[in-house]
Amino acid sequence: MSKSVYLANGYGFSPLQSETLSKLVARLQSLGLVVYEPFERNNQIDRTTKGWAYHIGQADVSDVWNADGIFAVVNGVPPDEGVVFELGLATAWKKAIFLFRDDSRTCTPCENYPLNLMLYTGLPRVGWERYCFTSLDELSDPSKALVEWIDQR
Numbered sequence: 001m002s003k004s005v006y007l008a009n010g011y012g013f014s015p016l017q018s019e020t021l022s023k024l025v026a027r028l029q030s031l032g033l034v035v036y037e038p039f040e041r042n043n044q045i046d047r048t049t050k051g052w053a054y055h056i057g058q059a060d061v062s063d064v065w066n067a068d069g070i071f072a073v074v075n076g077v078p079p080d081e082g083v084v085f086e087l088g089l090a091t092a093w094k095k096a097i098f099l100f101r102d103d104s105r106t107c108t109p110c111e112n113y114p115l116n117l118m119l120y121t122g123l124p125r126v127g128w129e130r131y132c133f134t135s136l137d138e139l140s141d142p143s144k145a146l147v148e149w150i151d152q153r
Helices: 015-030 052-066 081-092 145-151
Strands: 004-008 034-036 069-073 096-100
Touching (some): 004 052, 004 081, 015 034, 081 096
Parallel strands (some): 004 034, 069 096
16 A cells, blocks of 8 residues: 655745655656645635635645645745644654755754744654755665665555
């Protein structure tokens, strides 16, 4: 049975990022993952009806709950607040966590982490770097944790 990941990202808010989002989804799927991409999954909610935002938020929370893990795009300084919230849920629910950041800016004086240390609390203390990715090519790297996790049955 294929594992699933919730793809927490802010790319869906920007038409310029839609190609990047498509490439990321395709690359994750090529590894055998089922990808819960929130912009694709929740576009069926009618945004002209009252309460549409609540329904989208609830659908996203449900998808995080139902996925086996989360693949969170943490670009930005700070990263998208929705992504950070979804990452917090995944951490609390002890989901497998993988971070993607191809943004070279840092926003913390922390010893190792380029972002607020709380974003890394769902990763192991030692070897946390194996769960972090800086390019699409790294996703299939067998020395990284994603490939190892996918192969665990």
